[in-house]
Each structure stands twice: as structure tokens, then as C-alpha cells.
Amino acid sequence: MSYSALEQHFEQLHHLQHLGAICGWDQATMMPPGGNEARAEALGTLAVLCHRQLQDPRLGDWFARAESEPLSQEQQQSLAEMRRAWRDATLLPADLVRARSLAGSRCEHAWRSLRPANDWAGFLPLFEEVVALSREAAAARSEALGLSRYDSLLELYEPGMRTQALDTLFGELSGWLPGLIAEVQEKQRLETVLSPQGPFATDKQKALGLEVMSWLGFDFHHGRLDVSAHPFCGGVSEDVRLTTRYDEADVAQALMGIIHETGHARYEQGLPAAWRRLPVGQARSMGVHESQSLFFEMQLARHPAFIARLSPLLARYFGDQPAFEPGNLARLYTRVQPGLIRVDADEVTYPAHIMLRYRIERDLIEGTLAPRHLPERWNQLMQQYLGLSTEGNDKDGCLQDIHWTDGSFGYFPSYTLGAIYAAQQAEAMQQQLGPFERLIDDDLTAVFGWLEHHIWRHASLCSTGELMARATGHVLDAAPFRRHLEQRYLG
Known part of the structure; x- marks a missing residue:
């Protein structure tokens, strides 16, 4: 045949x-x-x-x-x-x-x-x-x-996604996101937040990361964790390679990066074994892939119930201190503050980083922006979206990402699409199974079961729209994302 x-x-x-x-x-x-x-x-x-x-x-x-x-x-x-x-x-x-x-x-x-x-x-x-x-x-x-x-x-x-749809989506986000950022910052202005006091030894950070990966169901028989200049998840489903980077002054950077990449890895490890060596057995799209990493990092790991379980682990590895108290950690891990670095951005300001990159890479490819003008254009958009300047600071501006170095133009929109898909999945999951408070207390088994049933096992057997419609009742829909942000940050 x-x-x-x-x-x-x-x-x-x-x-x-x-x-x-x-x-x-x-x-x-x-x-x-x-x-x-x-x-x-x-x-x-x-x-x-x-x-x-x-x-x-x-x-x-x-x-x-x-x-x-x-x-x-x-x-x-x-x-x-x-x-x-x-x-x-x-x-x-x-x-x-x-x-x-x-x-x-x-x-x-x-x-x-x-x-x-x-x-x-x-x-x-x-x-x-x-x-x-x-x-x-x-x-x-x-x-x-x-x-x-x-x-x-x-x-x-993102098979099937077009510039027209992205322009509409990002136009919608631009309509309400700046106001939300300002409102959340005003609400948080009077909050007291303690920063954990380091240094945090790299070997202990790695041990903590490995323990959290185990809790999140990562299969170490078919994968490993290493260090790179830019965190990523690579390899293949049978041999998933995760990387992170450590900063002994900041335990959250590596930990949240590991949780993020573990979301990617669980998706890869959860793809149907019978189809893994064929295109149909691969991830549906990068937006769906990012939805899994952002589900783990944003929907789960920054939820108060998850943080309450994380708190004693931090104290065990780095010594008890007031900053590791669950309430303080919850405030710390949900601070909204415009910054220059995309990978360090909170989930409220993060879409602004993506909209900036989308506009630049679209214009670079269409030929309306010359590469030599990239720093200037970056600075203009950074000031427009986040009120910050990168003039003379290209390492924290247009040089900060690895994606464009190998020609991965068209990838960046997947991050915000992933955040929206993750919010859709979280809302549908809780409607079907109950609130995260209970699901996290039950050791996340039901969470992983839902993801396996609705997302992982389907690989590329249907389109992204069909996948999301079956799982959540909707194709791409930013409303759950907005509800999630308003509920978490405004109450």
C-alpha cells in the first residue's frame, strides 16, 4: 500500500x-x-x-x-x-x-x-x-x-492563523489591557511585599526544580533538565530535553522557567505513542504548545493553592524566612510591573511584549522595516506599549530574544495565543471538574487527566479551532483570558 x-x-x-x-x-x-x-x-x-x-x-x-x-x-x-x-x-x-x-x-x-x-x-x-x-x-x-x-x-x-485575525485580536487586547495594567498597579501600590533574601545556591535551585518537575508528572526516564543561555524545551517525545538558567540572587526566575518548560514537556510526553513518528502525531501548533506551558506556569503555578504547597519546599531548600509565607509569595508572584525583559514579564503586561514583536517581525518580513532600524523601532514601540525606553540598551531591547537569530519569524504571536487558549482550558476545566483549590489539593491528577483527554492525546488529528471547540466550547476567544486576569488581579 x-x-x-x-x-x-x-x-x-x-x-x-x-x-x-x-x-x-x-x-x-x-x-x-x-x-x-x-x-x-x-x-x-x-x-x-x-x-x-x-x-x-x-x-x-x-x-x-x-x-x-x-x-x-x-x-x-x-x-x-x-x-x-x-x-x-x-x-x-x-x-x-x-x-x-x-x-x-x-x-x-x-x-x-x-x-x-x-x-x-x-x-x-x-x-x-x-x-x-x-x-x-x-x-x-x-x-x-x-x-x-x-x-x-x-x-x-499556527496553521490557519492570518494577520487579519491577529490584527483584530491584538486590537481588542489593546483596547482594555492598558487600563487593566494601570488599575492593577494602583491596587497593588499599597501592598507590602517582601523579597526573598538570597543567595540561592544553584545546586539547591536545581534540586528544587527537579522535585517540582516530579510533582508535575515529568517522566525522567524519557527526559532531563540542563542549563542554557535561553530556556527551552527540545528533543523528541521519547527524549525530552528541558533547559533553564539560574540566578543565585533570584530563585523565582529558574523555578518558574522550569515549570513553564515542564508544561511543554508534559505535552510532548503525552502525545499519542502510536503516532509520534509521523507528522499527525506532533503538536497541533505552537499556540497550543504555549497553552500548555502557560497553563502550568500561569494558571497553576501562580494560583494561591499551588503557592501554598510551594511555600514549604522553598523553606526546606533555602531556610525559613517571612518572604516564603504563602500570602507574601502569592503577592510576589502576581506583581504587575512593566519591564524590559519579555521572559521576566508578568502575565498582565506580557501581551504587550508580544504585540511589539509581532509588529516588528511582520514589517521586517514584508520589507517595510530594514534590520538596521530595528533598535529605533523597538524603542518607539516599547515606549508606546509599556512606557519604557531601550535607547542605547539593545541587550535588554532588540537583542534579548533568541527567536530571530535563526529566522523563526512568525513564532511570537503563539505566546499570546497560548495564554488565551490556556485561559479557555482553565475555565472549561473548572466548570467541569471544580475549582483549582480542590484540584490542586487532590495532587493535580484530575488536571493532568483533563489535559490528556482533551489536548495531549489528539496531537494533530484535528485543527486548532476544532481542538479548542471540543475542549472548551469555543475557538479562539479572548473573553476567558480577560476574566481570568480581572479575577486574579482585581478580585
Whole structure:
């Protein structure tokens, strides 16, 4: 059967992608600096091999024949996802795929030292090459798919999502978010909040993180935790690699980062084993993926009931102190304060960081913004959205994220889409199972069961809209997100 041949072919592709994922993890965590050029070449070659696997001339015939074979509903969806992956690969020539991989590896590696040095001038030539190649890829995809250049890249991360929908969504958020930020800040102005007193030894922070990961159900037989310059979740479902970064003056940064990445990891580990080596067995979209990490970090970990259970752990690892009292921790972990750094932002101001990046990356790809003007544009939007300046401070401005270094344009909207999806899931879950206070006291078993039943097991067997409608009764809907923020921060 042609469908069986397709399954075998895409399983081989999965094995190559598995190797690439682990090599990428090693590059970010353990590889010595002198190995980067060779690693970039190796990953570039691997990218070409994966691309060739997807451009195999036999695939067109196999797809045509498989359409007439007796397939189950799941196999039909699997066929559609394989066809989508094939379509995406055939849009770009192999030399462009290799050039993008090389430029991305070089730019990301240089970023690791250029960002701390606040060296925009040194970063710019590398970034200009990444942008130029990303525009070339977007142009090819745009022409073939009949989409705008930016939408053609957005399709890679959020299938079916379009700029028009994002403009409407972000316009809606912009209408009420600034007022909410101001109102919450005024409410919190008179609150007394104690900051935990360090230092917090890195080895103890790691031990605490591992214990919390166990509590959250992470399977250490199929994954591990390491350190990188930028936290991420990588690897494959059978071997999930999490990373964080530690600051001995701030225990919350690494802990909340670990909880966030554990949400990603539980989704990966919860994907259906029978489909993991095929496109249909992968995460539905990056928005859905982010909904899982933000569900863990924001909906659960900052809930008073969760914090009440976290409080004695902090005291056990770092000694009892007034700042670890549950009420103080709850106030501390829900402070709303506009800041420069996206990954440190509270959940109320976080969407502003995403709307800023969305506008910039859209204009970079569409060609209305030149890379050399990025710092100036960043500063303008930062002042507009959050009232802060990054003039002369590019390391905390346009150099702070890793995403654009390898050409991941179109990814950033997924973060706010994920926050909205997470709020929808939390609201629906509590309507069906009861309040989080009870679910957290019951050791989170029901929470994970709901997520497994409604999100994880479905992988890419249906669209994002269908997935959310079945789980929550609605497709993308910002109303639960607003209700969540108003309830948590205004009472």
C-alpha cells in the first residue's frame, strides 16, 4: 500500500529530525565554543538531508495512490499532515534551506556573546543575512500558497492563523489591557511585599526544580533538565530535553522557567505513542504548545493553592524566612510591573511584549522595516506599549530574544495565543471538574487527566479551532483570558 510506504518514509524523516533536535540541544548546552562552525555545517547538511527526504520524487505518486486506498479517519488525517509537510518542503530549494540553516547557526552562536556585550553593530551583519534569507523563503512560500509573505511564515507555526485575525485580536487586547495594567498597579501600590533574601545556591535551585518537575508528572526516564543561555524545551517525545538558567540572587526566575518548560514537556510526553513518528502525531501548533506551558506556569503555578504547597519546599531548600509565607509569595508572584525583559514579564503586561514583536517581525518580513532600524523601532514601540525606553540598551531591547537569530519569524504571536487558549482550558476545566483549590489539593491528577483527554492525546488529528471547540466550547476567544486576569488581579 502507498500509505504504508508513506508511513515508513516519514518515520525515517523523524529519525533524522530526532538527531537534529539532540544536536541542537547539545549546541545550546554542552558544546565547546570552538565546535560551532563544524556543528553549523553538520546541521546544515542534516537540514538538506531532511529536505531531500521530503522532496523524494516518489512522494507525489504515493500521495495520489493513497487517496484511493481504504484508510481510517485517523489515517486520512495523517495523510493530510504528511501532504502538508511535503507541500511546505517543496516550496524551497535545497540551497536556500542549507543557507538558512548555516546563517541561523552562526547568528545564534554569535548572539550568545554579542548580547551580553550590548554589541548591536557586531550582530547586525549576521542578522541582515538571516532576514534576507527569511524574506527569500517567505517570498517563495507566499507565491505558492497565495498568502502574504508574513502569513506564509505564520502558517508554519499556527496553521490557519492570518494577520487579519491577529490584527483584530491584538486590537481588542489593546483596547482594555492598558487600563487593566494601570488599575492593577494602583491596587497593588499599597501592598507590602517582601523579597526573598538570597543567595540561592544553584545546586539547591536545581534540586528544587527537579522535585517540582516530579510533582508535575515529568517522566525522567524519557527526559532531563540542563542549563542554557535561553530556556527551552527540545528533543523528541521519547527524549525530552528541558533547559533553564539560574540566578543565585533570584530563585523565582529558574523555578518558574522550569515549570513553564515542564508544561511543554508534559505535552510532548503525552502525545499519542502510536503516532509520534509521523507528522499527525506532533503538536497541533505552537499556540497550543504555549497553552500548555502557560497553563502550568500561569494558571497553576501562580494560583494561591499551588503557592501554598510551594511555600514549604522553598523553606526546606533555602531556610525559613517571612518572604516564603504563602500570602507574601502569592503577592510576589502576581506583581504587575512593566519591564524590559519579555521572559521576566508578568502575565498582565506580557501581551504587550508580544504585540511589539509581532509588529516588528511582520514589517521586517514584508520589507517595510530594514534590520538596521530595528533598535529605533523597538524603542518607539516599547515606549508606546509599556512606557519604557531601550535607547542605547539593545541587550535588554532588540537583542534579548533568541527567536530571530535563526529566522523563526512568525513564532511570537503563539505566546499570546497560548495564554488565551490556556485561559479557555482553565475555565472549561473548572466548570467541569471544580475549582483549582480542590484540584490542586487532590495532587493535580484530575488536571493532568483533563489535559490528556482533551489536548495531549489528539496531537494533530484535528485543527486548532476544532481542538479548542471540543475542549472548551469555543475557538479562539479572548473573553476567558480577560476574566481570568480581572479575577486574579482585581478580585
